[in-house]
Amino acid sequence: MQKKIIKVNASDNVAVALVNLSAGEVISFEGQDITVLSYTKSKHKIALEKFDSGARIIMYGVLVGTANGVIEKGDVLTTQNVKHQSEKVFGRTESFSWTAPNVEKWKDKTFLGYHREDGQVGTENVWLFFPLVFCENRNIEILKEIFEKELLKQKVNPHQMLLRSLVSGKEETEVASTTPDVFDNIDVKFITHPGGCGGIRQDSESLAKLLAGYVNNPNVAGATVLSLGCQNLQINIFKEALHKINPNLNKPVLIYEQQQMGTVDEMLSVIVKESFKAIKQANNTKREPASLSKLRVGLECGGSDGFSGISANPTLGAVSDLLAALNGTAVLAEFPELCGVEQELVNRCVDDEDGKKFLKLMKAYEKSVVDAGSGFDMNPSPGNIKDGLITDAMKSAGAAKKGGTSPVQDVLDYGEYITKPGLNLLCTPGNDVESTTGLVGSGANVVLFTTGLGTPTGNPIAPIIKVSSNTELAERMPDIIDIETGAVIRGEKTIEEMADEMLEFIIKVASGEIQTKAKLLNQNDFIPWRRGVSL
Template sequence: MTITAPSFLRLSPADNVAIARRDLTAGTTLPEFGLTLRQPIATGHKLALEPIEAGAPIRRYGQIIGFASEAIVPGDHVHVHNVEMRSFARDNAVGVDARPTEYCDVPATFQGIRRADGRVATRNYLGVVTSVNCSATVARAIADRMGRELFGHPTIDGVVPITHNAGCGMAVEGEGMDVLRRTISGYARHPNFAGVLLLGLGCEDNQLSRLAAATGLEESDTLQFATIQDKGGTAATIAWGVDALRAMVPVAEQARREPVPASELRLALECGGSDGYSGITANPALGAAADLLVAQGGTAILSETPEIYGAEHLLTRRAVSAEVARKLMERIAWWEDYTARNGGELNNNPSPGNKAGGLTTILEKSLGAVAKGGSTNLVEVYRYAEPVTARGLVFMDTPGYDPVAVTGQVAGGANMICFTTGRGSVFGAKPAPSIKLATNTPMYARMADDMDINCGPIADGEATVEEKGAEIFDLILRTASGEPTKSEALGLGDHEFAPWIIGATM
């Protein structure tokens, strides 16, 4: 069988591999390169376009994604069986690609909720945030009972329990506790919460008093502290919690949507369940949307340090200063040490699902993941869950695991999330709405109830990256104005709070 070029994608003239756009059988001829496939190539997987000697680099996006572990013949399947990782030099060239930001003359707006302190929310929830796993069940009981009372309320979106599996059995002070406290305080302060209960057990390592002292949290009419032991047990605490939330309802009811500039948006950029199309369709389309947001004076938060590993030079080249680039490289070095002392390595990514979708090495995955950050300058680098204050494209140091990464971004103040997926991740993350972007049309059709936008038409030649970027940006504004995402319509997002646990559990 002979087919034409649209059956594959060559992303750069420098590439020695192409990406299959559909399942290709052995014996298929590609006339443009005068080669015949020696093995079947699944959708999203790579095929060799020219002879590649053992030890020679494999190139995709015009960048090295690995090295041939054996000689590869034109038409061969190029994947984990014949590609390996090796060290090689990368040119960080700090700031050489940084350019003055071109701000848009026509301001975009959305219908946001401006809090009394000036911060802007995209949702209007009440929350019950736990200091320790031991208070999780009681927190959920309070949220469930109060949530049923508020069901169908015209201006309050509901009650969210923020529970986790940490807070005790860990060092009372140190890096791990610092990260947990930053994360909890970020949620307690999040603008999408009109009021919050902060609930502990009473005897845990993460004492509420120490949490408050370390983070500056103070009790008020819309932030109440309590422990189950001080309140007299489960039943008494649930009764107290419901009464305390009822007292916050009048404040939450005052929230009204009004036109606010798009510069008030802090957008978390995330990818999960990636495939061979992620770096071709949804990720660059999200990058185009991030560029539009930055042009409005807004903030886009790129994260997942292990999933920019090998592509960090593309970010340092856009850094606005040597200091910003240094911060990024310090986080890379920290991760190299962190994985080494835990008996691992950054190269052990991608996941089995990523590999099934066509991704072979962490370099290939990272080069596609970095595309979410668009093309504007990198203006700041933050530690996990630090408050994000800069406007523009920023980077937050997080693990690659989706719930943990997004938890850090939301704790940092993200009031919107865009989540790209090729395998079909179903993800909500209250209190911030999560827009799901499908990388390919077959998965979108199969999981249309979960996916908000299909970016597959980019690979199908039916849409451009810029067109999809504009579509995503428009949906961001509509969602920030109150339009529910697919995950919100399904009621998802109560269980995705997953703080990064650093250090020993004892």
């Protein structure tokens, strides 16, 4: 028989409803009877004790809010009776030790990846086109049309056929012809963006670091880069950013400056010829076995619900711990969604300086948000709140579970590249696409993305594996969900069992045996973060 409520941590004074609870229903829990005072939807929280006004509300073992008035035992927590509150953190408070999970069954396993000369290993082999400035977006789009039409299979869009039927007034059954891909071992992808000029110079410098990270990412075989010539993000700034990340980079990077090349037609002709030659060469790279230590997994969540923190996110945490024990890398981002768990993360930092850097980045980020007239307490979205995440600290405590329990080996600011295996913290916003964009720019070669409500985010160069927190979502939106963790909620599988399944799935994706749903949908999202603007 499935449990009706669950307490995540022994010290919690609230419980999560695993099913819908009726008013007046009596639940036996931990040796006491709890009368449910009002209808409570699954994923929402009920009080396990009476809270006086101002009382501390504890979940995941941390402070997630205070009572905004009296809350009776058995009543549901809402945005009306609870307000956001988190602990103040000033530095390390205790020593940290970690017992790594047993990885005997994984230590000799490999994935089939693309080995780069600098020792990194890609899970994809991508030739990337992008502009240094938005003025070149149109030329990128022209190149996209040219290359996709000639190099890639032309798939029939059923909605195109639908519209054609509506226009003609009769059912259209014509099937467009398809041609085989010219190359079978490389993808060609295209990025556009609204940056590179205007705004402040720091935005262009940040964009340069991000784009340099994409070129250096092991999933990229080479790149074609377009510049106008007069923009803030000059070619030399981009080259300096690339050199700083990897002084010994040995990938083909073709750079073109329109203001030095004459007409658009002349420039595009040169780009097409030279890029085709380079792509043809990059197609010769083949997948070869690689140690699991070469996996760099970004940890992301979006469209979270009240189950995310007790099924999908802890499963990612267990995978993160397995990777850390295998000398692989996991990267936990979304700093607004670490509000309230700073103390635990600071205590887990191997180097005290990293703990100080983490707090400095968190405080600077929060100040910029407050200066803009908002605050971290505004982070939960309407969808989050509707499904039980009513304070930022509550949302953060569940989101942080993606980082597991291993030591924090490094703390990175946005645009900084991964250099140490193990768990890394990366400063990004909570915005799904901006954060995922940043994770890949810092070197993640695959991303695990949990969701409870459903979100179709993808990335141009890295596979995004969508993990649903509940079975209902996976059944309702099977076209975007790769793996689901509802069995954890039902008590049919443990977190550890689910993590083993997930790591096996990651290996298959990293080896090219399975294509993610985001890739099948051709979902290629790329949004650079402008500092201080986004939560």
